[in-house]
Amino acid sequence: MRLPPSYPMALLAALITLTPIVILITLATDASSLFDSHNLKILGNTLSLMVLTVIGSIVIGVPLAFISAYVHLPFKKLWLVFFAAPLAIPSYIGAFTLYAAFGSGGEIHNLLGIELPSMDGLSGAAIVMTLYTFPFVMMTTRSSLLSLDASMVNAARTLGMSMTESVFKVILPRVVNGIAAGSLLVALYTLSDFGTPAMMRLDTFTRVIYVEYNSFELSRAAMLSLQLLVIVGFLLLIESQIKTASERHGRALMLFPNNWQLGAMFAMFAPVLLLAIGLPLAIFSLWLARDGFSSFDFSIAWNSAYASAIAAVVAVIVAIPVAHAALSGKTGRIMERVTYFGFGIPGIVMGTALVYGGLQLPFLYQTLGLLIIAYMLRFLPLAVGSVRTSTEHLDPSLVKSARVLGASPREAFTRITLPLTMRGIIAGAALVFLESMRELEATLLLGPTGFETLSTYLWRVYEAGYFGRAAIPGLLLVLISACGLAIMMSGEKRNQPEH
């Protein structure tokens, strides 16, 4: 039996993905204590933030999913974009602007003279995280709702059940898995997010890891990283147990609201969108008007762009063999799964591991190369997923047909497979590029001295308190994230079966 030609490359990629974990384990064995009372407080904060965020996301996300899936609204597509739009704002930007807007002496106080309670600590972090993660629950729940055939609700109603009762007895029980899948994404995102708890001054794992790193306690940072990874691993284990139900697809339910109901729905989701999208954009505009363009050094944007561009190219070159290996056999699928580890590793943890790795390999330490490796490891799954889906959708008889017409395997690949999967490859590269552009925590740890990117510049501005300077990098980051979201959502649409 000959091995598929993509296997050696895929195996190499899988092994490289595992190195951060190996590094952390060796590093953590130097730590003095495994667990102390301070850890317990961190664990408590982290889990509280996670649970509150999940609850908040369900409370906002499920009704919005219901509205966007079943209710006939004018400009339906536009509303869907608005509901998903918070994903286009990195949560640290939300945290930054909400922190700056609220409280005594905040921008709202200055501008309107209304003193609002300050936005920080556990409650502040939970509000910010909820505002920027509820779209995960909204989207997974929505797709579950859309897959349900309306006939069952219609049957329930002809049997004499009210609409409200049908929602709870006939619809919700069938989308529990969709809600759970979205909630897990929220939980994972909350666990690994660094910017929000750091700006809200809540001691979660990610914030404390950064503090320990800054006080040169690398082994303590590694120990905390491992503890965080255990929680992440536990959540991933739960995720693998969730089965998405496969019901026979049918025409989804459609409800026509009256004006009063429309108004009530609008009153419900308008404040959420105003806080999540309107406020950050307003604050940045305010600062831009106040401070102008002059203070911004555009070489920072260039730094972000070219580091991310290299990461995107490298990620795609690695992703092609991994995606092909995943489609050629069981072993290949396992190798592909392994490369997904990088996605589960929080950026701050990846940063800690690679900083230590860099210290052992002097030719990498404090180089752009190390940062690019971090980007590549974190976002490789985006590229692999994109390349893989486009390859999966390729009709296998096309390659067979090229072979029968006399083309060698190599010629069949370059003339048929490659051109037909180019869209997926480019989309994958674009996703890696845009995610790297907004990456904060690994960049903070691994960026060479003096190398500032948009996100690290924003962080320094926050630390120094020169809030006005955040306007341009902030707006650029929102724009970049919006592009990333647009690519992801159009890819999702493309992969749905045609009717």
Next chain:
Amino acid sequence: MLSVSQLSIDYGSNRVVSDLNLALGESEILMLVGPTGCGKSTILQALAGLIPISAGEINLGKWRATPKLTVPPEKRSVGMVFQDFALFPHLTVEQNICFRLKDTAIADHWITLLGLEAFRNKKPATLSGGQKQRVALARTLAHQPDFVLLDEPLSNLDAALKDMLRWDIRNALKKAGVPAIWVTHDQEEALSVGDRVGVLDGGKIQQIDSPERCFSIPNNRFVARFLGEASFIRGQFANNQATTAIGNVPAHGVDCQQGDVDVLLRPDDVMLVQGEIGNNGVVVWVRFEGGSRLCAVELSCKTVVTSRVSHEVVVSPGDKVHVSLSTSHPLAVYKRED
């Protein structure tokens, strides 16, 4: 000339084709027909070198493939027309047809012959099913293969198109003078366009013969039933003559020379008359077929035989009728099964 001997193919530990022997005559069209899952598409994939074989040999003269000695598909000078056409979606019709051609004159020849001139610069996605099939055929023939494999080329097309395209494909293959193996699950297609028919079941060839012989003297009851409406009636067989309750006919013994037999009856062998006296059966069901009616008649011995009558004969279930045998060609008889 393609010859296949003792070919076996396994999927894992599952043998899907066993001990296949066949030889393809010069510019002959061999139809392979059988029910779903009988291994017919698997055979084509193996002949093209797209899947490995487990035993036996495939020999074209210029190459020879065995389980040990593999020949990649691009070295087999084979042409294949796929069920889903497999046109390259990013290339135009012309680029598809010229895929690996240096001399494009031959491509022009097939483009003209198959009436594709107007679509030359179109992308496959804009073509109808029938046009796609013509492009696939033109692409295959333009590459001048030594033999052509067609994998259910008509199964994705409308019924109305099928009939016309069937003959277009046959004529093109004959013009190219290239031998072909054509796989189908449609017995009518198999009988009408092929020079020879091979009937497959359970991965084994049941019979390989001229269409006429396969239909009238099937090797076994499976082939008899698969190729068309068949009923059996008890009879006595001796001296190339069969005696039955509804008449005596010339007969051909498939697996015996004399004794108790079952006689294979096609609907056209049974004559049905409506009358007042001498009725020997009752009509059980009637299917209107347009130009004719297919009737099932239960005889007094409980045997049910089918008969095809003109549409002018109006019969309904429950009618008493008289059926008899009227053939000059010998009918196939099989040893009685009890």
